[in-house]
């Protein structure tokens with residue numbers, strides 16, 4: 304292929320730019336050196352994640368959204384991909400030995416979000432730390448929560 308140096312240079316630039324724009328924030332952070340990395344707390348429950356950790360880093364958002372839709376529209380309440388599951392295995396203990404809520408910057412879900420300046424509203428309704436089964440199920444499946452959710456979804460989906 305008789306590409307001249309200018310064409311080749313443009314190709315190199317194009318590839319670099321594509322790599323820069325396509326790489327998600329987190330893996331850029333992980334590839335970077337220095338002390339500005341998000342420190343992701345180790346899981347405290349289970350041997351392995353519900354999917355490959357690498358996959359989870361990039362795809363947890365669509366997985367959670369999909370699972371929510373399956374639950375709310377199709378009544379799928381299996382544990383796979385449930386937000387309660389994430390919270391159970393990824394609980395982080397505070398200084399008093401009990402799991403912290405999302406109000407604490409050390410919360411698992413905040414490790415990268417704070418770093419990437421992402422904020423999620425999930426924990427307005429969902430428990431952000433493991434709770435006794437009674438409380439956890441009541442807090443998300445009561446009638447009030449449904450009304451709240453349906454209003455919320457109307458707002459988000461319009």
Ligand code: HEC
Nearest residue numbers: 367370371374385386387424425428443448449451452455
């Ligand atoms: C306004 C309240 C509200 C907000 C905000 C909310 N949810 Fe939910 N969510 C619910 C309710 C109610 C259910 C249904 C629970 C059930 O029927 O078991 C639910 C179900 C789910 C489920 C399936 C059940 C489970 O335990 O996993 C997932 C996953 C989920 N939500 C994820 C999210 C995520 C992620 C966010 C933030 C982006 C979020 N939700 C924000 C109220 C809310």
Ligand code: HEC
Nearest residue numbers: 343345346348349350351352356359360363384388389392
């Ligand atoms: C059965 C326990 C378990 C459940 C349930 C679980 N995880 Fe994990 N998760 C793990 C383990 C173990 C790892 C491996 C890395 C570690 O030790 O933190 C991991 C890794 C991850 C990572 C990569 C962390 C990093 O170091 O970059 C993300 C992101 C993640 N999980 C998100 C989730 C989300 C979101 C859910 C809920 C849909 C979930 N996990 C459910 C156990 C679990």
Ligand code: HEC
Nearest residue numbers: 328329343360364389390411412414415416419421422423
């Ligand atoms: C390994 C890093 C990491 C961890 C740990 C992590 N997230 Fe995320 N999350 C991200 C990044 C980065 C984004 C923004 C990605 C984007 O905008 O494409 C994000 C975005 C989200 C969004 C979408 C926000 C929006 O504005 O639409 C939701 C919902 C979410 N995460 C849920 C969670 C929950 C729940 C947990 C804890 C169980 C969690 N994440 C843990 C890295 C992480």
